[in-house]
Amino acid sequence: MPKRSSILWAAAILTTVAPDIYFRVAPMWSGAEGGVFFSWVSWGRCTGYEVDSQLQSLLDPVWDFPLLWFGSAPLIALAWGGRLLSERTGRPRLGRILAHSAVTVMIVRHLPSPLLFMLDASADRRCMESWGPLEVTGWGITMDLYYLVPVALVLLAVRTPGPSRRGRLARTGTAVSLAIMIIIGAVADTAAGKVSDSQTLDCAGFGDGVASELDGREKGFLCGIRDGAFGEGVPQLADLPDRELLAYGRHLCELAVRNGGDINAPAVSKVIGEMNSLVGPLTRLCPKVAEVEQERERQRQAENDAFIAAAEKSCAAHPRHRPRIKPVRQVRATMWTEFWHINAWDEGSEGGEVGDMIADLVGSGPGALNIWAADEIGHACVTGEAYRRRPPVETRGWEQVVEVGYETAKGVMVIVDGEGGRLPNLAAGGPGSYRVRVHVRGRKTAQEHIDAPDGTVQLLIMVFPGAEKNPVIYRDYPPRRPRK
Template sequence: MSTRSRLWWAVALSISGAGVGYALSLDRSSFIIASWVFSFCPGREVGFQATRLLWEAAQWVPPFWYGAAPLVVLALGAHWLATRRGRPRAGRVAARVAAGAILLLHGLGPAGLAVDLALDRSCLESWGGWEGARFFLDTDVAPIVAAFCVLAAVRIPRHRVRRLLRSRPFRRWVAGVAVVGLLAQVPVADLAAGPITSLDRCGDPYRSGERVGGLAFLCGLRRNGRFTVVGDHLALAYGRARCAAYRPSGGDSGLLAPICPAAAAVVRREAEREAAEWRAEEAAAQRVCDRARHRPRVRPLRVVRERTRTDYGVLESVEWNPAEPEYDPYDLGLLAKAQDNGLVAARPGHLIVLSHSDFEICLTAETYRRRPPVEVKGWDSVVEVGYESTSGSIELMDPMAGEGLAGLAFRGKGHYRVRVHYREPDYDAWTPQHLLIMIFPGRGEDVVEFRRPRRES
């Protein structure tokens, strides 16, 4: 064994020993690995998975323990013994195999970090920054350096290297490796992270001008949580490929519509069909309201008709009451009182009318100068209550919608009687329910149930 070889072996053993001492002295601290990095970072994924599999196997092989320092010692012993017995080539092969095993076990992590930094420097965050990279890789430095020292200790003399480099088989092998490497880089080059459109660049998806084009397609992908860490060019290539193979029964029509005319045509036809169905339902509901239009027995002062619906089955009017400035209209007391008769309740400045929350309402409000005749025929429930308008503005509305029937307190502030008529919807045909509200001057807070609603048993 030459002096040069002995020196390199000494360095390899020293570095391995230092690595073992460093590993035993570590006091690990915590750090954060970012899961929100929007980049293509294959080094971390491949490096972590491969290293995990290799370490699961290596933990059963004692020479790989303590940073593979025992393996360096075994490689030295094999090289020294083979050289003493006149078989130096076998010793070099054994040492190189040992060095290769060390590099495979400890070198994949640093190699993965180098690949990620070459592709996109933001990938460093996926490792937990420099602190995380040090946490994962610091114990790999000594084994890697020791492995290279082992290779240097058994390297071929220079004149043999020149002879190998000039040989025809070696040149052919290098040419073949170069060609294969270039071909391998073609698909890899297409995996560069590239720009990734964020939702900040996406406008209103319901504006027609922002529902076509590549940006609209990318925004649709991002909103659906798809391709969030893939470059725009790859996402668009995926969309064009899906468009080329598009079939109406294949789904994803709405997603592909911005860049695929065939999918856009399907989406447009579906939207037209749904719009036609909605118009037909609206027309049918309006016909039901028109057929059941109330014919007053005496002439009303004002008639207001509207087809509406409620969010949770309540129409109410809330006025400012100076006598009760602390009154909370969202208190459930008046609602509970209305549920006693199933239809209506009132207190000064607050009026509630109940209905079914799942059906539209054919709503009619009539105001009278004097008390109109009582009508119960054709109605399922008729209840009359007294109401005091504290501000002179009765406006029945759905509290969630904020729109309703205004101007019902035709005499301004004062006392009124409110008579509410209710007819249930046709539950099978899903047609609207009916409310007729008569408002006229009158005193008294008594509740009169002219027709009690049917109570469910």
């Protein structure tokens, strides 16, 4: 065997075992231990990835054969030995067949993944995400290409001498193709960690975003995660690179679609966990989830409308109050509370301080009024009456009757509830001092029974001019204090 061929065979073996030697020696030099673990999710159906997965699953048992350990160094050594033996026995053709067989095995092992990866990358850049984190994929592709170097060395070692222009062109083309693949892998690896900010994504909608490689759904999803543009944002995911974040979103979308678009399905909710604010951004990325969530919201709205209608119907069924003197105006409304109270403020005094609640029913301060209306969150059937003079005191049929003072510099006392509902202005005499007399029935039932019927709590609020400052309790019972 020519010396040149022996050198090429030896170089092929050294090339295959070099990575294993390095990874065994390098930790001893650096003292580093342990490793880094990655997980990822796939996107859609990508032909290259699907074919590669099936191919690797089929051939994995073959790659565990000892001849293919250490980068297939034993296989190359066996082919080299067969080549030497075949030349000594005068059958060189058999040696070339053994060498070509070893090369074929290595090509089958290391060439499909780079080619299939390039197929996916050229078909749809998002398919690159299916292959996993590009930090890992890029390294794997690079190593596959590296192990084609001993293939070239073996082919050179068994090449029949003689000039061939066509052979040189073919080898040059192969080398250029491999270089291009390595460069593309390196560029993709560099872009893998990109984290687009809200300005780049144009989350504000001013049209000055520069992330042209992303479509509207992708931008909407990233904005919802990082900027809170469609909800609260998801701090747990906000720092992930675009690629990983979009891959995660597509995985959730695919999982949700398999479960009818329902994010509450056990398989989906298990993945989302405590990240409830992820739902809003996900509806921007996944049309099926958006469709299901819109239908769910429609059902919730319908149920809420039915609940409100039932409460209003119950309140309307109560007999109207028949005042003993004629008021300037009398209005009725179903009013909803947040944290027990309905309120009134003079213009410019919104959010002003209210004094102690008298009998836990009504409290007032300069331009401010609080009235208990329901046990925490609920509703009350409210009648408001405005007078120009003091009406007679009525206590019959009421559990509590309490009167307090109210000052308005602007002549405004509009009672509002927690949902934005309001009564007309009850300060009929304009700016000045007023008395507010509050009557309530049904309070005891509402506090003692969590499932009290609609319309249980009834309030009658009489407002009339009066300079008296001190509160007056006309009727009371030992009420249970509201929860705080």
